[in-house]
Amino acid sequence: MIVLGMSIAVHSYKGGTGKTLFSINLAATLVQHGKKVCLMDLDFRAPSLTTFFGAEKAECWLNDYLNGTCKIEKVLINHSQRINEGGKLFVALANPSTEAIRDMSAKDRKWEMRALGRLLALRNPILNDNGFDYLILDTSPGLQYSSINAIVSTDLVIVVTTFDKSDVEGTKRMLHELYELFEKKTNIIVNKVLYDVSSKSTEKDMQNKITEMYQVPVLGIVPCFCDVSKAEGAFIFTQEKPSHPFAKIVDEMANRIEKNNSM
Amino acid sequence: MTRQEVLGRKPLRVLEKIRESLDKINEKMEIMIELHKRGRKEFQLLPDAPLDVMTLLSMPDHLRKTAMTVCRLGRATAEEAAKQTHRARAVESGYLNQLVIMGHLKKERVGRKAYFYTEKENQG
Ligand SMILES: Nc1ncnc2c1ncn2[C@@H]1O[C@H](COP(=O)(O)OP(=O)(O)OP(=O)(O)O)[C@@H](O)[C@H]1O
Ligand SMILES: [Mg+2]
Numbered sequence: 219m220i221v222l223g224m225s226i227a228v229h230s231y232k233g234g235t236g237k238t239l240f241s242i243n244l245a246a247t248l249v250q251h252g253k254k255v256c257l258m259d260l261d262f263r264a265p266s267l268t269t270f271f272g273a274e275k276a277e278c279w280l281n282d283y284l285n286g287t288c289k290i291e292k293v294l295i296n297h298s299q300r301i302n303e304g305g306k307l308f309v310a311l312a313n314p315s316t317e318a319i320r321d322m323s324a325k326d327r328k329w330e331m332r333a334l335g336r337l338l339a340l341r342n343p344i345l346n347d348n349g350f351d352y353l354i355l356d357t358s359p360g361l362q363y364s365s366i367n368a369i370v371s372t373d374l375v376i377v378v379t380t381f382d383k384s385d386v387e388g389t390k391r392m393l394h395e396l397y398e399l400f401e402k403k404t405n406i407i408v409n410k411v412l413y414d415v416s417s418k419s420t421e422k423d424m425q426n427k428i429t430e431m432y433q434v435p436v437l438g439i440v441p442c443f444c445d446v447s448k449a450e451g452a453f454i455f456t457q458e459k460p461s462h463p464f465a466k467i468v469d470e471m472a473n474r475i476e477k478n479n480s481m
Numbered sequence: 482m483t484r485q486e487v488l489g490r491k492p493l494r495v496l497e498k499i500r501e502s503l504d505k506i507n508e509k510m511e512i513m514i515e516l517h518k519r520g521r522k523e524f525q526l527l528p529d530a531p532l533d534v535m536t537l538l539s540m541p542d543h544l545r546k547t548a549m550t551v552c553r554l555g556r557a558t559a560e561e562a563a564k565q566t567h568r569a570r571a572v573e574s575g576y577l578n579q580l581v582i583m584g585h586l587k588k589e590r591v592g593r594k595a596y597f598y599t600e601k602e603n604q605g
Contacts, residue, residue: 327531331599334534338553366534370549399538399545 223345224479225353225372227260231388233359235378236409238266239446240468241356243456247465247472250304250456253351256294256344258310260368261358262322265312269451271297279313281322284333290343302457308350322364330363337371352475360388361396370400374478376437378407386431393432405437405478407471412442438471440464501593508595511578530584532599547576551586556598 228241238261245257258280259267275295282288294308301307313319325333344350355372357365369375375397379389389406397404408428413420421439428436443464449455456465530536532552537545550565551557557565559574566573577597580586586597 327533327536330533330535331531334552335555335599339555363534366538370534370537370552396538399542400549 222479223349223351223353224374224475225341225345225355226374226376226475227355227357227365227368227372228376228378229357229365229369229392230359230378230385231392232380232382232385235359235380235385236407236440237261237359237378238356239451239455240376240378240407240409240471241354242267242270242454243465243468244472244475245307245352245354246301246454247456247468248305248352248475249298249301249307251472251476252305253476254306254308254349255352255354256308256310256348256350258353258355259312260355260364262312262364263319263358263362265314265319266451267309267311267356268314270454271295271300271309271311273311273314276311279318280310281313281318283310284336286332286336290340300454300457302460305351325363330367333364334367334370337367340371351479361392366396369397369402373403374475375402375404376407377404377434378409380408380410390432393434404434405474406432406434407438407440408436409440410442411439437474438467440467504593504595505590508578511574512582515575515579515582528584532585536585544576544580547573548580548585551577551580551597552599556596558594558596562597 228237228244230237241257245255248255257267259265260280262281276293278288278292280293283290283293290310293310295311296306297309298306340353344353353372355368357368359365377389377392377397379385393404406428408424411424413424424439425436428439441463443462445459445462446455446464449458455462456468459465532548537548537552540548546566547562550562554561554565559570559577562577563570563573577586578588581588581597586599589596589598
């Protein structure tokens with residue numbers, strides 16, 4: 219059986235680098251490109267997707283699927299209407315209640331092993347049986363069990379980083395001591411960069427510098443946009459402001475991912 | 482069924498039995514070699530050690546590759562694992578048995594084949 223779809227984990231060393239922002243906006247942009255996308259919240263320590271998508275319609279949480287008490291079909295919620303046009307968007311949410319967060323952080327090794335098995339087992343039902351083109355997992359920062367499980371179970375890791383010194387060092391370590399050990403294909407996004415967007419030569423220089431620093435393909439370099447900050451994560455930015463430079467950058471990233479997948 | 486067919490069956494079954502026994506001996510030897518390498522005299526496996534990602538991270542590269550393959554396949558023979566890792570079956574079989582001894586994998590015989598797995602029906 220040939221699987222044409224692709225699964226992606228969005229990860230970072232430090233918190234607050236923009237994982238959730240890119241997970242949501244990349245998913246939305248791929249949907250606009252006509253793709254069928256499944257977006258999952260694997261950040262069980264600080265679930266974020268409920269803020270964007272609401273929790274009313276969830277019959278089961280992703281937590282329940284990993285606990286083995288619920289089928290994945292019951293976790294997926296159709297949010298295609300949120301996207302202006304194109305394909306389909308399904309979302310799987312992490313339970314944001316304090317009790318659930320506590321419960322998830324107290325799991326033992328055996329549970330984590332089973333969770334990995336269940337994540338690995340998602341590939342076929344999602345990408346094959348249900349015909350999704352992309353499965354995108356938003357994760358917790360650092361070396362969390364759930365994040366490493368997500369990394370191990372996916373085809374591509376997108377690591378979102380900044381020029382913050384400790385983030386740079388941590389990201390380099392993760393590239394060699396985590397992604398490489400699991401033989402993961404890795405792309406990098408450098409976010410919140412302070413530079414003049416209008417200058418093409420600075421962008422090229424920056425690209426070369428980043429490639430040299432990390433030795434992995436660069437998916438995108440993203441300036442700090444006040445408009446993105448001001449949005450306060452209240453809506454899907456690329457949907458509300460499709461002509462904003464941020465939306466253009468995410469569009470280029472989506473194109474790169476699609477090109478990558480067809481090779 | 483002709484007389485000849487009936488006669489022809491018995492030797493075939495005997496040969497199959499011999500091969501089965503040889504496979505079993507081979508497997509026991511593999512485990513003994515592994516135990517010997519680790520300086521363990523008694524024929525005893527380590528207690529169950531779940532194959533979670535942190536454990537996978539701390540393993541030497543060659544074993545991680547084998548362990549990851551079994552995680553992905555859920556259940557595999559040495560031959561199936563070898564096909565994924567592009568290593569020789571005998572090499573792969575050695576690594577698989579080593580993981581059994583370490584308590585990370587379980588092993589089960591079905592007929593002539595030995596299957597390696599992390600846990601029985603672990604997927605819901
Ligand atoms: N390029 C940018 N310009 C301005 N603000 C940004 C940019 N990228 C991200 N932000 C803001 O930074 C904050 C953190 O982003 P986000 O929640 O996506 O990070 P995260 O990596 O998911 O965080 P966590 O590790 O807590 O899950 C958000 O308020 C977001 O709007
Ligand atoms: Mg987040």
